[in-house]
Amino acid sequence: MRDKTVTITIDGKQVEAKAGQKIIEAADDAGIYIPRLCHHKDLPPRGHCRLCVVKVDGRPRSSCTIPVEEGMTIENDTEELNAHRRTVLEMMFVEGNHFCPSCETSGNCELQAEGYRLGMVVPKLPYIETHREVDATHPDIFINRDLCILCGRCVRASALQDGKTVFAFEGRGIEKVITVNAEHGLGETLMDVADAAAHVCPTGCLRTKRVGYSVPVGERKYDHNPIGSEIEQAASH
Amino acid sequence: MSKPTIATGHFTGCFGCHMSLLDIDERILQLTELVEFDKSPINDKKRFDRVVDIGIIEGGCSNDENVEFLRMFRKNCKTLVAIGACALTGGVPAMRNTVPLRECLEEAFLRGPSVIDGVIPNDPDIPIMLDRVYPAHEVVKIDYFIPGCPPSADALWAAIVALLEGREPVLDYELLKYD
Incomplete structure (x- = not known):
């Protein structure tokens, strides 16, 4: 088999x-x-x-x-599928508060990189602009829920790789948010900055403190090469 | 044959997009050969007195004056191009959109740590703030969008050249940026 x-x-x-x-x-x-x-x-x-x-x-x-x-x-x-993908991306942009110009993940952000790759120029859907709670209780990690796209990578990584189940989803539909397994925030959980879950977030939602803007513009991950080009190049060798 | 005319406008933003336009360096000489600047902060012409070919606007709409001038641009520009994060998404000024306007004003003018005898400005000459900061395309029809904060000089140049050649401005990978 x-x-x-x-x-x-x-x-x-x-x-x-x-x-x-x-x-x-x-x-x-x-x-x-x-x-x-x-x-x-x-x-x-x-x-x-x-x-x-x-x-x-x-x-x-x-x-x-x-x-x-x-x-x-x-x-x-195909143009049809890529047009759908751009719309899916637009929905993610307008459902969160993604201010790329002031975000420390800009340039290394997978959400942004998919927009660049697929040629999304601007989200034209109406913005939702809800205010979601920032969790800065952990000494080394913060959660900026405004940037969460509900991908669940941290949920899976924490449960399956770190064995800690620090993260979960809470609520339904447009109210759905990422939550942590403690009453007063991430600082009360077993989360450690070395955990796999701290390094899988595709956006700027779950980030390590004190390392922002460490890579200058022009040298960031997706400044010159589209996301996925490593996969395309690996097979061509 | 007369040269194509260009107008540029600035709304709620930081003027960074206009600075980026000046950052095309010596190509600005070429630009002045190719086009005629009409209403623009660059030549300080204040009013429209004819319809121009291309309008380029930066900044979102945060007050009634922005809306009035943006509508004036739409009325007087055959093609209207929004450039920069503020015009496209509201940008940094739109960060206030998740906080009610009254709270913003009270924090800035009444409760701020450096405020003494605060009062919310209410002079009739001051434009009235809108409930939120609106991207340009939520106020008027925008024909093309050039993202960036600001769009790089190369991105603006590529877009202007495309427009002058009658093409849709589509940015190459390295020029398409949201920041």
Whole structure:
């Protein structure tokens, strides 16, 4: 079973994939980047963000949760899907308070980087502008909920990699926020700055204190190369 | 053939986008060859007296005067381009949008730590503040958007060249920035 391979087609290119692999993983191995925010290579998939939705035999599916099957025909980098992705990104921007010019994660932010890659110029949907609570109770880490996109990476990393279950979701729908396993904030939890959960946030929501703006403009992660180019380049060698 | 005309305008922002426009360095000589500047803070022309080809505006709308002038730009510009984070999203001034206006004014003019005998300014000559800071496209139709805080001189140059050549301004990867 382990060595069984299946053949799928992504954007017209035939790709060999391991049986049981998720579509996004098979695409990564073949050097084809599918945009993503909640998916992280070290964590089990959840399908929260909808950015990785591709068309599988004409039907929209989230590529991080759907396993490959022999003969699947997948559309990924199409104008239709990328337009949907830009709208999904716009929704994330207007649901939070993302002030890129003053954010210390700017330039290293995956949300922003997906916007750059997919050519989102400006969110044109109406802003929600709700005020969410900042948690600065921990000596080394802060939570700025205004920037949370509810990807759940910290929830998974804390539970599965750190064995601590520091984070969880609270509320439903537009009221949903990230919460911590303590009454008076992150400072009361077992969270440590060395935990995996402290380093998986795709935006500026969960950040280490006292290291902001350490990389100058022009040298930041996504200043010159789009997010995903490491995946595209790895396969070309 | 007469040169295309350009107007530029500034609303609630920091004038950084205009500074970035000046940062095109010696290309500004080329720009003056290519276009004729109409109403703009650069030449200090205050009023529109004709319809211009391209309007470039920076800043969001935080008061009634901004709205009035932005509508004037829309009326007098064949193509209207919003540049910079403030015009596109409200930008840094829009950080007040999550706090009610009265609280903002009271904090600034009544309760601030350096305030003595505070009073909220109420002179009829002062523009009336809006409930929130609005991106330009929530007030008038905007034809094109150039993000950045400010957009780099290269991004502005690329956009202006595209507009003069009759193309849609689409920024290359390294020029498309939200900060």
